[in-house]
Structures are given as structure tokens and as C-alpha cells.
Amino acid sequence: MTKPAPKQQTILTHAGREPDRHHGFVNTPVVRGSTVLFETLDALEAGDQEYRYGRHGTPTAKGAGAAINQLEGGAGTLLCPSGLSAIAVSLLSCLRSGDEVLVTDSAYGPTRSFCDRMLADYGISTRYFDPRSGPRIAQLIRPETKAIFLESPGSLTFEIQDIAAIRREAGLGVTIVADNTWATPLFYRPLSLGADIVVHAGTKMFSGHSDVMIGTITANERSIGPVRRTYAGHGIHCSPDDAFLMARGLRTLSVRMKEHELRALELAKWLLEQEGVREVLHPGLPGHPDYSVFARDFSGSGSLFSFIMDPAPRTAIAAMLDPMKLFGMGYSWGGFESLILPFDPRPIRTAVPWTQPGNCFRLHVGFEDFGDLKDELAAGLKRYLAAAK
Numbered sequence: 427m428t429k430p431a432p433k434q435q436t437i438l439t440h441a442g443r444e445p446d447r448h449h450g451f452v453n454t455p456v457v458r459g460s461t462v463l464f465e466t467l468d469a470l471e472a473g474d475q476e477y478r479y480g481r482h483g484t485p486t487a488k489g490a491g492a493a494i495n496q497l498e499g500g501a502g503t504l505l506c507p508s509g510l511s512a513i514a515v516s517l518l519s520c521l522r523s524g525d526e527v528l529v530t531d532s533a534y535g536p537t538r539s540f541c542d543r544m545l546a547d548y549g550i551s552t553r554y555f556d557p558r559s560g561p562r563i564a565q566l567i568r569p570e571t572k573a574i575f576l577e578s579p580g581s582l583t584f585e586i587q588d589i590a591a592i593r594r595e596a597g598l599g600v601t602i603v604a605d606n607t608w609a610t611p612l613f614y615r616p617l618s619l620g621a622d623i624v625v626h627a628g629t630k631m632f633s634g635h636s637d638v639m640i641g642t643i644t645a646n647e648r649s650i651g652p653v654r655r656t657y658a659g660h661g662i663h664c665s666p667d668d669a670f671l672m673a674r675g676l677r678t679l680s681v682r683m684k685e686h687e688l689r690a691l692e693l694a695k696w697l698l699e700q701e702g703v704r705e706v707l708h709p710g711l712p713g714h715p716d717y718s719v720f721a722r723d724f725s726g727s728g729s730l731f732s733f734i735m736d737p738a739p740r741t742a743i744a745a746m747l748d749p750m751k752l753f754g755m756g757y758s759w760g761g762f763e764s765l766i767l768p769f770d771p772r773p774i775r776t777a778v779p780w781t782q783p784g785n786c787f788r789l790h791v792g793f794e795d796f797g798d799l800k801d802e803l804a805a806g807l808k809r810y811l812a813a814a815k
């Protein structure tokens with residue numbers, strides 16, 4: 427009889443730990459090191475020792491990677507110094523001079539910059555597509571299209587992509603890379619829907635405490651070889667201290683995600699009813715244009731969503747945000763603390779121009795008292811409306 431596969435919560439608490447190899451200590455310790463010694467000439471020449479040199483991996487990084495790999499259902503997982511470097515290594519692993527990558531128009535800004543600047547330098551071109559193309563993506567695929575990059579949902583504007591439909595249309599000759607930072611593998615498993623490579627900004631939910639920069643790449647059998655080659659060839663390495671902190675964050679990911687989900691949905695529903703709010707961009711709301719794909723493919727939603735306020739001058743945005751004490755203003759997200767960020771999608775949309783009027787705000791809903799958060803947001807909306815008059 428085969429044992430049933432462990433469930434995600436059990437993986438989160440047990441995967442990547444080997445107390446019997448670390449004097450019984452529950453967590454894999456931080457192993458800092460460059461040189462690893464070999465006992466004999468035979469061992470040195472065989473090259474099959476588990477650890478050979480710091481850059482090739484440490485027990486700390488290996489444990490953290492193994493946990494992510496099990497969660498995503500991959501053939502291998504590598505840790506990178508940031509989410510952006512994980513995206514860069516993934517795309518470089520499957521693109522060559524003369525190739526083209528199709529990128530969702532809703533992708534994270536620095537992902538776009540990497541494509542527009544770095545890939546362009548290497549003779550690789552980028553075309554952006556409507557994040558809601560679905561099966562129509564088939565019409566965009568050319569002989570030189572070798573990769574498709576997805577971010578579902580887009581982390582500012584929250585459009586969902588149908589990975590299974592895209593895989594059906596694209597065939598197997600195109601590598602599909604998916605940024606899964608928002609949902610985490612607890613709520614969404616892109617490899618099981620047809621993606622080849624999943625990347626994460628582990629900086630966000632995995633770490634969970636706004637104190638680490640880290641990225642992860644998980645690939646299927648077909649893509650793990652090229653990913654390993656590109657990673658090793660560029661000398662990419664992740665600090666064991668950062669790997670340790672990410673592994674520590676992972677152990678509580680399921681309780682944090684459930685709490686984030688409830689709070690974000692509750693706040694999103696509340697915002698729908700507020701004066702001056704034109705639209706709430708949260709794929710878990712039944713009114714969201716992609717709700718049917720979301721409900722089919724995701725088992726939960728994240729901490730992050732956006733809303734659009736009726737048009738008003740910049741002074742209204744400042745009047746709303748500057749006095750806030752609980753919602754901090756800053757980049758990144760995924761920590762225990764709430765954040766708010768004003769943004770303008772117009773400069774970073776090229777496939778489909780962003781034409782909706784109004785000012786956009788993104789919220790990351792943290793763990794402060796929920797009533798306190800709502801009160802602060804309500805007071806902020808009032809100041810916005812007063813300044814808009």
C-alpha cells in the first residue's frame with residue numbers, strides 16, 4: 427500500500443527539517459560556509475559528496491528549498507537572493523538570442539524592466555499581452571515565441587490568467603513561467619495546471635515578517651535541468667541566514683494566509699459599500715471579472731488587493747495617506763503589518779491601455795486589530811472626499 431501524500435499544512439510544518447542530523451534540534455541550523463573538506467583523494471575526485479562548496483548549497487538552503495519544492499509539486503527548487511533574480515534566472519534558462527517572450531501586461535514593474543532592458547540587450551524581444559486573453563493567446567504565438575510569463579493575479583491590478591487554457595494553446599514547445607507570490611502554493615499550484623516553472627518573491631508571504639530578501643524557483647522535470655545550468659553558470663547563491671528566516675516563516679504560513687484572507691476579503695467587501703470607491707480589484711469577490719476562473723483554480727485568496735477612488739487631485743491622495751499610522755506606505759508586502767500604496771497603472775500598461783479614471787490604491791491587510799484598521803481607512807476616505815471637493 428502506498429502512503430497517502432502529505433497535505434500542505436503537514437508539509438509546511440515538517441518538510442525540509444532533519445532533526446536527527448542536527449543533534450535533535452527542531453530547525454535546520456544556519457550553516458555558513460564556503461570551503462567543505464573532503465577526507466580522501468577518492469572523495470575529492472568522485473564529486474558526489476552531498477556538500478562540496480558553499481555556492482553549491484548548504485543544509486540550510488537545501489532544507490528550505492525542499493519544503494517549497496514539496497508544496498509546489500516540483501522536480502527541484504533553487505533559492506535566489508531576491509524574487510527578481512528568481513524571475514531573471516527562470517527567463518534566461520529558456521530564452522536565447524532571437525527568441526521572444528510573451529508577458530502578461532499586468533506583470534510586476536521590475537519584471538517588465540528586466541524584459542525591456544536586460545533581455546533586449548541579449549537580443550530577446552518581449553511582447554505584452556492582455557492579461558485576460560485566455561485561449562486567444564494562441565493568436566499571439568509565433569515560431570520564435572519560446573516562453574510565456576504569467577502573474578496570476580497581477581499584483582497591482584489583479585487579473586487572473588487561465589494557465590490550463592494557455593498551456594493547451596501554447597503546446598509543449600513554449601516554457602510557461604508563473605509568478606505565484608500572491609496566492610502561495612497553499613491556494614494555487616501553477617505546475618499542476620500546466621506551468622513549467624513557478625517563481626516566488628519569498629521576500630513576501632514565505633518570510634512573512636518584512637525582514638528578508640529572497641526568491642525561489644521551482645521547475646518541473648522538463649525545465650529543472652536548464653534552470654540549474656543557468657543558476658550555477660551565473661554564480662547565483664542564497665545566504666543561509668536568509669534561507670533560515672524564510673524556512674522559519676514557512677512554518678506559520680497556513681495560519682497567516684488564512685487570517686490574511688479573511689481580513690482582506692472583509693475589508694474588500696466593506697470598501698465596495700463606501701462612498702467615493704468606484705471599484706474594488708479583488709479576484710475573490712464574486713463581482714470580479716475573473717471570478718469564475720479564480721473559483722475554479724484557486725482554493726483561497728491573499729492579503730493584497732486594490733481599489734479605485736473617484737478622480738481627485740494629488741492633494742486628496744496626500745490628505746488621505748499622510749496622517750495614517752497603521753497602514754504604512756512602502757514597497758513590498760507580505761509582512762505582519764498593514765500597508766497602503768497609491769499607484770498609477772497607466773505608464774506600465776502597453777498591450778491594453780489603462781483607461782479607468784480615478785486614483786488607485788493597493789492594500790496589504792496585516793494583523794492589527796481589525797476595527798482599528800477599518801476606522802483608519804474610513805477616516806482616510808473621508809479626508810480624500812473632503813479634499814476632492
Ligand SMILES: *Cc1c(COP(=O)(O)O)cnc(C)c1O
Nearest residue numbers: 508509510534581607627629640
Ligand atoms: C516583490 C515581488 C517580486 C520581486 O521580489 P523581490 O524579492 O522584491 O525581488 C516579484 N513578483 C511579485 C509579484 C512581487 O510582489
